Amino acid sequence: MITAAVLALYAMVAVVVLPRLLSRGQWAQRAPRLAICVWLAACASALASMVFSALAVAIPASVIGHGLAAFFEACADILSEGAPLSSPGTRAALLGAGLIVARFTYCGAAIVVRARWERRRHADMLNLLGRRDGALDAVVLDHDEAAAYCLPGREGRAVITTAALHSLAPEQVAAVLAHEQAHLRGRHHLLLAAAETFCRAFPRLPLFARARGEVARLVELLADDVAARHHCRLHIAAALVRLATGRAPAFALGAGGETALTRVRRMLSPAAPLRRRERVAGLAAVTVLLAGPVAVAVIPGVSSFLAHHCHTISIF
Template identity: 75%
Template sequence: MIVATVLVLYAIAAVGRLPRLLGRGTWAERAPRLAISIWLAACVSAVASVALAAFAAAIPASVVGHGLAAFFEACAALLSDGDLALSPGARAALLGAVLVVARVTHCGAAVLVRARRERRRHADLLAVLGRHDGGLGAVVLEHDEAAAYCLPGRQGKTVITTAALESLAPEQVAAVLAHERAHLRGRHHLVLAAVEAFSVAFPRLPLFARARDEVARLVELLADDVAARHHPRIHLAAALVRLATGRTPAFMLGAGGETALMRVKRMLAPAVPLGRRERLAGLAMVALLLAGPAAVAAIPGVSSLLAHHCHTLSIF
């Protein structure tokens, strides 16, 4: 029961405190890929802690320690009246854990299905209203608003409006299209779907709401960095200024938007990347967030296993 309490207290602290902790400083802007991993790991860690707390409270440590087969027998005994039958409180805890996991899974599936439906509908519109430009490697859409975005999916497409082509220089167009292709190659729509699923599943919890907003911002920074490897930063910055007010269709990833002006400053005055030690510390944090709850939940079983074997050895 102590382990279950620790895991629940950690989940509560993670939901309330981690957003403030992870939001401090400018380290995320210096390493957006690492920051995205940490935010995702934090969300998974909080949900996993709740689920593991229920199992820790319901399944006796001695059962886990005596073997994996016995552990599954304990799980199967949820509906039995044998020696391994669980108390009403343990049954309720396990049911709560199942509901938490089921809600996240359901919300994730709902987000993906809705996004796929909207993107398929938009792809049908592009097939009628757009024209593919082989030189640009993008679909050109006749529109009086300057915008550039990508349509994720198996046959991902980059889209740019005629207004954007008229207002941007060729090198700026190349830079902004590289930004959109970075979104497609990185499958950033799946990352956004993951944090959106957590946010929809638990709408009033600070960690998941903050993770959704931060990851949405960080994937844009990451795409900027990828584009800047092949195109001068000044060209991308100039394109972002012109596309800042451009609206992106729902469930698409666009170069403009609310973060465009902040990203212009970042392009013109890039921060020093994280050092090796800082990156290793970040990776260690990801590992701790993901493996920590499982390690804590395993402590009673491991202790019981060691005690059982030590007792067996002492007999011989």
Template identity: 65%
Template structure:
């Protein structure tokens, strides 16, 4: 019972306060990959603690004290004829099941919708665009300065003739490297996961802010990957040239509203995280992922140890 209450309180507190704590962190722009992992772990932690709170309330701790066989037998009895399951326990298990089903269904909707939009856009590119072997990209005859990638089974990078006219060859190479970083990193799946949780639980601060922050951080991450092979000044110049471009919502583009902020970051790079800071971040991710599970297991493990220690003492 105590574990269920702790997990329920943590779910509410984390959903509200985790975004505020993470917003204060000034290191996120210095280590976008780690920051993305922390936002993802925060979302998993909140959903996981809610589901585990329901199971901790529905399944008595002393059931675990008889080992896995006893636990499976009790769970099977609960599922078959409701033996040992109270009305409150049945209610919270239904809520937990509904939570899982909602996350999965929203994920399916997000993937299906974006997949359909990308397929339709890919067909349009096949009609209006031309493949440039030297650039390894599709060139679209369009005056607006755009460069973006279209993820999916037939992933491709796209650049418009407007962008080619306004950018130098070095800047074009840099911006296409940025787009390929999105494709190789499968950043569309990271975004899909964030959009799934925000869609499944609207107005919840941790999911709403994670969706926005992850979208921003993957752009920083792609900039950093591109900067490994191209001068940062060329990336910054390309971002300035593409800042006003309006990338399709289902694609990942180099420009957009964060471009000017990223220009300053490219021209004035901050020092990378120290080893201690990075280790602290990794441990925080691990704590977010494992903490709720550990709390849920404490009563069962305590009961298990008490039962078996008592059995050994009576021999």
């Protein structure tokens, strides 16, 4: 029960405290890739703690200590009347864990299926109205609004409107299309889908709501950084200014949008990258967030197993 209480307490604290901690300072803008990993790891950590807390109530560590055969037998006994693990509390704990996993899985599947359907419809429209430009490696769409975006998927493609081509210089067009190609190569739509799944599944929890917005912002910063490796930052900034009001489909990733002006300032005045010590600390945080709940849930069972089979060995 101590393990379950620790995991449940951590989950409750994490969903409230972690978004405040992770939002402090400007470190995320200096290392957007690492920041995305930290935010998603924090969400996974909180969710895993919820599930493991319920499982810790349902399956005591002593059950694991009697060996895997007894463990599976005990799991089967949960469904039988009069079994030691068939108490109402155990059934409620297992039901709670199952509901959490089912809710997350359902929301994730719904998001992926709907996004694929919308992208397929948009791709059919592009096949009819757009024209492939091999020199730009993009689809050109006749439209009077300057916009550039990418359509993720198995046959991902970058899209730019004729209005954008007319308003941007050639080097700016190349820079903004490099931004969109970075989205496609990095499969950033999967990162956004993961963050959206956490938020959709548990909409009232601050961590998941904040993570969705942060991941959406950070993937744009990351694509800017990738484009800046081969294109002048000034050209990227100028393109962002001209495309700031351009609207991309909700299921696509656009170069403009609400974060465009903030990204312009970042391109013109880049912050110093994180030092090696800071990056190591960030990677350590990701490791702790992902491995922490698993370790807390598993160690009591491992300790019980060792105590049962090796009477001279004890972790605690």
